[in-house]
Amino acid sequence: MHILMIEDNESVCEMIEMFFIKENWENTFVHNGKKGLETYLNAPDTFDLVVLDIMLPEMDGITICREIRKHSTTVPIIMLTAKDTESDEVIGLEIGADDYVTKPFSPLTLVARIKSIMRRVNDRSTLEEQEPQYEIETEHLKMDRTTREVILYQEPLTNLTPKEFDLLYTLANSPRRVFSREQLLQLVWDYEYFGDERTVDAHIKKLRQKLSATGPQVIETVWGVGYKFDDTGKLD
Template structure:
């Protein structure tokens, strides 16, 4: 049984999420502010965190940054009342794996949760060895990446995109393949989101991100990881 932590200060929203998650068979814990949520993430082993952005004491963005800085790779879905693109981009840059904008449908949220948990469990059980990709050595099992002896910060979603490309190394992967198989839910982000993730991955694995040799662009078609 997967355990999900809800960090949400609105009692009605928190209760609604808790009831729906428990109905789906998840074990649920919750926190009412950012500081309490951060302590719980640090002290327990959750399978996924639903994290509101606008929280008392410590914002969702700050919680996310602190968690990732400490090397914890628990999947995080941000809950935000803001629809501006800048907030979505910031959330992903701080290490979140996904986001939903309030008001959202329960069906959509559950689909995203199931997709992330499914991929996380599959990756964790099937890929334990460290693999050198460009400048970094990646352990897909533990969601860690290192350049030499230094850890490289990568979000859960960045690991998933890189793992998908590696699983199809030397093959053409279209943006729509990535949207379907990595994001994998009905309301998909745009192909621009995929491009942004590729840019960030290149910055971490390529010797010269402006002249990539590992993740190549196939113009008009998609990407290919050369290995």
């Protein structure tokens, strides 16, 4: 695996590099935002994952994330945010980041988040070798994990990020079951709940925006509990 890390603090990069080497991960470190984006765009197929700081010289991480997503909806992006910057975290998730880690952070935390994301990527690669089929068929939705195909109200959805697909799949796989934010963090992000619900809420918001383009909303809020998928009787 080859990781691109765009971070202007060189001492942080030197520390993280030791942990990457221990995991036998290739790494490229860039300390300037504009140069970091150019590095990715010049060889997008080289990198399996991007770790991206928000505060960078010449170009900020939010802009970089947005530009990367114009070229790829599949490359995983983990954003590094300063403590108590809730707005940056939410914006980053809404424009397509898969996860974020708050500074200061333990290198082991970052490594764990990377492994969690890559497990899901590898699972998808394995499924792509199998015969395609719709694992989920509800009244108005069809989903195929092999091809990552989503059809809602007979319209294909081709603009879902990997995390948005996983979130919709988890909800739709148990129609009308209410999932708490804590459960969704564990099932979709594959790590324990630490009291931060913004990750789930930001992805739900973005996912709803994309789903609403085809017809009535199928993700419902159960106030005080969480979220559920329900497409029964929506076009009656």
